[in-house]
Every structure is written in structure tokens, then in C-alpha cells.
Amino acid sequence: MTGTDVQTRYFEEFADVLLRCNHLYHPSNDSIALRNAVESRRQIEIFDYSRSADAFTRAFGMRNSLKCLQALSCLEVTAHKYTRVCDLGCGSGAFSLAFAHLADNPELELHGLDISEHQLSLARELMSAAGLPGRFQFEQRNLPAQIGYLPDLTISSYWFCENERVIADPLLFDLMAGREMLIVDYEKIIDRIAASLPKGFHILARHSAHVEIPPVLADSVAQERASVYSIHIGRTKD
Numbered sequence: 342m343t344g345t346d347v348q349t350r351y352f353e354e355f356a357d358v359l360l361r362c363n364h365l366y367h368p369s370n371d372s373i374a375l376r377n378a379v380e381s382r383r384q385i386e387i388f389d390y391s392r393s394a395d396a397f398t399r400a401f402g403m404r405n406s407l408k409c410l411q412a413l414s415c416l417e418v419t420a421h422k423y424t425r426v427c428d429l430g431c432g433s434g435a436f437s438l439a440f441a442h443l444a445d446n447p448e449l450e451l452h453g454l455d456i457s458e459h460q461l462s463l464a465r466e467l468m469s470a471a472g473l474p475g476r477f478q479f480e481q482r483n484l485p486a487q488i489g490y491l492p493d494l495t496i497s498s499y500w501f502c503e504n505e506r507v508i509a510d511p512l513l514f515d516l517m518a519g520r521e522m523l524i525v526d527y528e529k530i531i532d533r534i535a536a537s538l539p540k541g542f543h544i545l546a547r548h549s550a551h552v553e554i555p556p557v558l559a560d561s562v563a564q565e566r567a568s569v570y571s572i573h574i575g576r577t578k579d
């Protein structure tokens with residue numbers, strides 16, 4: 342099997358999981374209007390999730406989840422080793438879903454944090470519909486805040502773009518990071534994280550890639566390919 346075949350299979354298997362959640366992802370008039378508005382503005386957006394959590398999920402949930410799976414390909418053979426995983430700004434569960442699928446680990450304890458109760462209730466519904474192994478807990482939290490333990494891995498997609506002050510503040514960055522952290526975000530945000538990484542952290546990997554959207558998801562994702570920017574960070578041992 343060629344590298345491209347393996348990559349295609351990797352995404353096709355995940356497409357089956359996403360289709361199990363299609364009732365949460367299927368486009369609505371509101372989600373189509375939101376996507377059109379965002380695409381016409383071409384800027385980093387901060388959404389009002391109290392009004393648009395459902396439309397946000399239908400417009401961007403599947404695409405974000407596919408991007409997160411692409412970013413996770415650097416952990417493909419080790420994903421099951423991260424037992425305590427925390428998803429910062431988990432929203433409706435895009436990164437949580439991709440991680441749980443890849444890890445396929447009944448011992449996984451995945452903890453999603455978000456300020457929006459609307460987003461969290463969608464994340465709970467999504468994980469329940471997906472039926473993936475592991476324990477999942479989604480909790481309302483205004484971040485940055487104490488998490489109470491050091492996760493093996495912190496994952497985060499499109500949260501830093503809404504909380505850029507955390508990038509510039511070493512204490513807040515330290516508070517949010519687990520032993521390792523994998524971040525998916527806009528290119529500009531990943532550049533900023535890489536350039537201002539506080540002492541005590543180092544870059545394990547940094548990727549930019551394209552995801553070819555599986556044709557079975559074409560109706561929901563409404564694009565053929567998407568760009569992904571990610572950075573994998575570790576704590577430096579003393």
C-alpha cells in the first residue's frame with residue numbers, strides 16, 4: 342500500500358465516525374449563512390457561541406475535526422500512551438473526537454473545558470453518538486484557570502486565537518500546558534506561539550499540511566481540501 346493509500350484510509354475510517362454524528366453536523370440555513378459570512382470576511386473570527394454554537398458546529402465542526410486528525414498524525418503510533426488528555430476550548434468536541442478515534446483506548450480519560458455551555462452540551466452529544474472507547478467529561482471553565490492536575494497531553498484547536506494574551510504571558514502559558522501540548526490554529530497564531538515559547542518549553546514538531554476532504558463528507562464540509570497548521574510542544578526536563 343502506498344503512503345497516499347494509507348493516508349486515504351486513515352481519513353476514510355474517521356469519516357465513518359463523523360457520519361455517525363451527522364445529525365449534529367448536517368448543514369442548516371444558519372450554518373451556511375455563517376460560513377459564507379466568515380469566508381467573505383477572511384479574518385480571524387471570535388464567535389458568539391451563546392447564539393451560534395449549533396451553526397458553528399454545522400459550519401466548521403467536521404472540517405476542524407479532520408484538521409485535528411491531520412495534526413495528530415505525528416502521534417499516530419503513540420496516541421494510546423496519553424491517558425490523561427485535556428482539550429482546552431473544546432467547543433463542540435472537534436479535537437476530542439479526533440483524539441479519541443486515533444487513541445482507541447478504553448483507559449483514555451479525556452477532559453474537555455470550555456466557557457460555553459451550549460458548546461459543551463454539543464460536545465457531550467457528539468461523543469455519545471460517536472461511541473468511542475474512553476471516559477469523557479466536559480466541564481464549563483473560564484480559561485486560563487487552574488486545571489488541578491498535569492495532563493499527559495493538552496490539545497487545543499482555535500482556542501489560542503481567541504485568547505492571544507496567553508501566548509504572551511509565560512505564567513498563563515505554563516498554567517494551560519500539560520506535559521506535552523498539541524495546538525492547531527491559524528498560521529499566524531502558530532508562528533506567534535513558536536516565536537514566543539517561554540523558557541521551560543521546546544518545540545517537538547511543527548507542521549503545515551493539507552487535508553483532502555473525504556468525498557462522503559463533501560455535503561457537510563463544502564470544500565475539497567483544507568490547510569492545517571499545528572505545533573507540538575514539550576516541557577524541557579530540568
Ligand SMILES: C[S@@+](CC[C@H](N)C(=O)[O-])C[C@H]1O[C@@H](n2cnc3c(N)ncnc32)[C@H](O)[C@@H]1O
Pocket residue numbers: 390401402405429430431432433434435436454455456457460482483484485497498499500503504
Ligand atoms: C473557535 S472555537 C473552537 C472550538 C473547537 N476547539 C474546534 O476546533 O471546533 C473556540 C472555543 O473556545 C471557547 N473559549 C474561548 N475563550 C474561552 C475562555 N476564555 N475560556 C474557555 N473557553 C473559551 C469558545 O467558547 C469556543 O467554544
